[in-house]
Amino acid sequence: MTEDGTGTFEAFRRAESLVAQRRPLDALAALAPVLDAEPDKPSVHLLAGRAYLGSAQLRRAEAAFQRVIELDPTDHYARFALGRTLQRLGRYPEAQTQLRIAAAMHPVPEYQEALGEISARIAVDRGR
Structure with missing residues (x-):
């Protein structure tokens, strides 16, 4: 360098x-x-x-x-990416928290859709 x-x-x-x-x-x-x-x-x-x-x-x-x-702490994309990572790890409630924060900070469709997806997954899991 x-x-x-x-x-x-x-x-x-x-x-x-x-x-x-x-x-x-x-x-x-x-x-x-x-x-x-x-x-x-x-x-x-x-x-x-x-x-x-x-x-x-x-x-x-x-x-x-x-x-x-x-x-x-204001990096909404890092929170979104962390949420997606936690989702892939199967840690849905943690993923939902990060996706909620990301969507609140920067309400773009991609974040909203990811939040909806994880919320639906959690609802299905609770219904089992």
Whole structure:
């Protein structure tokens, strides 16, 4: 990495591109030095969480999204992604909580639909 951060920035952009190309493991490899250099940057942990989620490393995704929320509690996307991760882990009430917060913070259709989906799942489970 260069002292002016150019190498870190380029590695971050490369990792973003790899996530977009659905190459999460390659993205994580590219992102590793950025995580070391920028341990308190929410954007770095958010990208890592997306890559972990894309590679089905759900516990690591959960930790990454939790870290983003610790660093920036107003990040609605991190809450949405955490909710989806918890949903995949089968932790529906926890997922519902995060999705409710995300939808309240930023009421876009994608968040509302995810909240409706998880709420319906919980209702079905209660009815069994």
